[in-house]
Amino acid sequence: MSALRSSLLAATLFGAALAQQGGASGGSSGGSGGSGGEGGGSSGGGEGGASKGPNTSQVDNVRFANYTTIVIASAVIAIGIYQIIVTGVRYIRTLTCLNNDTQRYFQDPNSYYAAFKKHLFYAPLFRTRHHNEMRLFKGWGVGILPTRFQSLFLTGIIAMNVTLCVYGIEWDQPKASNTLKHLRNRTGTLAVVNMIPLVVMAGRNNPFINLLGLSFDTFNLVHRWFGRICAAEAVAHTVAWLLGTYYQGGWAEVAAGLSHSSVLITGLIAVIAFIVINIQAMAVIRHAFYEFFLHFHITLVVASIVALWYHLADSPEQLIYLKVVITCWAAERLVRVLILLYRNTGAGGTKATIESLPGDALRVTLTLSRPWRFRPGQYMFLTIPSVGLWTSHPFSIAWSDESSPSPPSTPDALDQEKGLTVTSPEVLSISKTSMSAIIRRRDGFTQALFKKAEASPDGRVVLNAIAEGPYGALQNLASYGTVLLFAGGVGITHQVPYVRDLVVGFANGTVAARKVLLVWTIQSPEHLEWIRPWMSHILALDRRRDILRIQLFVTRPRSTKEIHSPSATVQMFPGRPNVETLIGLECENMTGAMAVSVCGTGGLADDVRRAVRGWQGRRNVDLVEESFSW
Numbered sequence: 001m002s003a004l005r006s007s008l009l010a011a012t013l014f015g016a017a018l019a020q021q022g023g024a025s026g027g028s029s030g031g032s033g034g035s036g037g038e039g040g041g042s043s044g045g046g047e048g049g050a051s052k053g054p055n056t057s058q059v060d061n062v063r064f065a066n067y068t069t070i071v072i073a074s075a076v077i078a079i080g081i082y083q084i085i086v087t088g089v090r091y092i093r094t095l096t097c098l099n100n101d102t103q104r105y106f107q108d109p110n111s112y113y114a115a116f117k118k119h120l121f122y123a124p125l126f127r128t129r130h131h132n133e134m135r136l137f138k139g140w141g142v143g144i145l146p147t148r149f150q151s152l153f154l155t156g157i158i159a160m161n162v163t164l165c166v167y168g169i170e171w172d173q174p175k176a177s178n179t180l181k182h183l184r185n186r187t188g189t190l191a192v193v194n195m196i197p198l199v200v201m202a203g204r205n206n207p208f209i210n211l212l213g214l215s216f217d218t219f220n221l222v223h224r225w226f227g228r229i230c231a232a233e234a235v236a237h238t239v240a241w242l243l244g245t246y247y248q249g250g251w252a253e254v255a256a257g258l259s260h261s262s263v264l265i266t267g268l269i270a271v272i273a274f275i276v277i278n279i280q281a282m283a284v285i286r287h288a289f290y291e292f293f294l295h296f297h298i299t300l301v302v303a304s305i306v307a308l309w310y311h312l313a314d315s316p317e318q319l320i321y322l323k324v325v326i327t328c329w330a331a332e333r334l335v336r337v338l339i340l341l342y343r344n345t346g347a348g349g350t351k352a353t354i355e356s357l358p359g360d361a362l363r364v365t366l367t368l369s370r371p372w373r374f375r376p377g378q379y380m381f382l383t384i385p386s387v388g389l390w391t392s393h394p395f396s397i398a399w400s401d402e403s404s405p406s407p408p409s410t411p412d413a414l415d416q417e418k419g420l421t422v423t424s425p426e427v428l429s430i431s432k433t434s435m436s437a438i439i440r441r442r443d444g445f446t447q448a449l450f451k452k453a454e455a456s457p458d459g460r461v462v463l464n465a466i467a468e469g470p471y472g473a474l475q476n477l478a479s480y481g482t483v484l485l486f487a488g489g490v491g492i493t494h495q496v497p498y499v500r501d502l503v504v505g506f507a508n509g510t511v512a513a514r515k516v517l518l519v520w521t522i523q524s525p526e527h528l529e530w531i532r533p534w535m536s537h538i539l540a541l542d543r544r545r546d547i548l549r550i551q552l553f554v555t556r557p558r559s560t561k562e563i564h565s566p567s568a569t570v571q572m573f574p575g576r577p578n579v580e581t582l583i584g585l586e587c588e589n590m591t592g593a594m595a596v597s598v599c600g601t602g603g604l605a606d607d608v609r610r611a612v613r614g615w616q617g618r619r620n621v622d623l624v625e626e627s628f629s630w
Contacts, residue, residue, distance in 0.1 A: 090479040097512035103592030109620040118616035143283035180244035191233035198226040203332035231274040267311040273304035352465035358526035360441040374400035376497035380469035395437040398493035478511040481592020488600020579607040597624040
């Protein structure tokens, strides 16, 4: 249903774009195209000054701007249709396999879909490297490479913008003619139009994340590239004005325009802000100084929007696009504020219990003021004002419990002893939800949080907190007969909820899963303490031995005595896992379709991706990758 809603929403955007195109082609048009405004100096007011109706350049600018909206809406519709098909297939597979222990029909893949996944959808841009971050030298990462499918999509967006910027421009005219004016207006218009998807994709509450089943990480990648496109078009817009003004009156005319025109000055401020945003958003700077980057980034965005508002004061057509940008940005911020208020007000607010753990880790347990329906794969943004002021940081939710205090001693208590359930409104209204996360100590916020917990006598401290979410939970593994879960280090927090969900579902007969293997790579056995209470709960679940196997790989054991296997279903090994061998063994003995999920280091994720690609066309295997490369 979510995919259907996404298609309907995209169709609405598509129709609105067509309606705008029709209105722009038939109605009157004031101002010049683009964010050219006055046009600068003696170039006057562009092409709209003496004309009472729209000229060809103005109509083309609006028409090409609408093409951008139409192409993006078409992409949304295509992805929505794909999600409808995939969701439908998985739903039917789940229903079919609930009482089918062999599930042989679903082991064999569709050859065309398998080829698509192997060579495009799962394939890195070059060879095997995707999430293993490229580094200039130790500690200075320069980002990750997109997949081939992501690269094709981004190439298409860039090619579309280049084509729309240059198509229809009178390149055979003299330099000081309308050529540079048209180029200036076209690039300016498209720069403002591209700010709409730029802002939408930046939001945590971007509606298309859930509608299209695409992760925030994917949208963030596309967001960064739209930012580069906007900056490039803004620079081209500025250069076109600069050359046009220079050819007409020389540098004196350029200086005069910049000295006396508020439109030009505010436009220049916006362009400079765009350039600085892209420089400070480079991975090497973003990762090294993330908190500074985030606050400076928001400041520059606000400055550029304010400057553009004044720059486009005399360009009503382009000002409409900027109003849409402001509306989207303000709406997303308002939703975030409402979520924060709803989740964290009442019943004493949200409290965070921080416990120091072996291996430079923390267990953070949040007691929420309101019940929170948890699903595997979700994450939240955590703010602890006494440690990090207003800054928020994302963490995977590793565990969730909902409890309510015992009812008072009344005659109904006897019924409860006999096994009857007490569900009075008073009891339900004071139920509490707790969420837990494991955090590794790094620099900045996590370092300060670790020191605060370590300084307490018992290694535990309770602080006021603010939780924002839930986000994520885009992948449902209930339709797979075989599930293989890889985790590296603290990446176990993503996989533990899936293990519990699948084991419980198997016992209740609500999932297709018949085999679940958890492979966790840790540096030391002491890291087992991170999830010991939760794993003890899972190991005690009904019928756990019939479905779940756990393999622990310790890369830095202090002695061989630390390596011991408690049982046949929980085994421990020294060294690193042979990912290709493990996946191969499961594929040869799989039940039904198989999902391979990975959450860990970039190297582990790339090893899993390579092995899964190798089985495409032979077995029905899907890759589920969770990453936080923000």
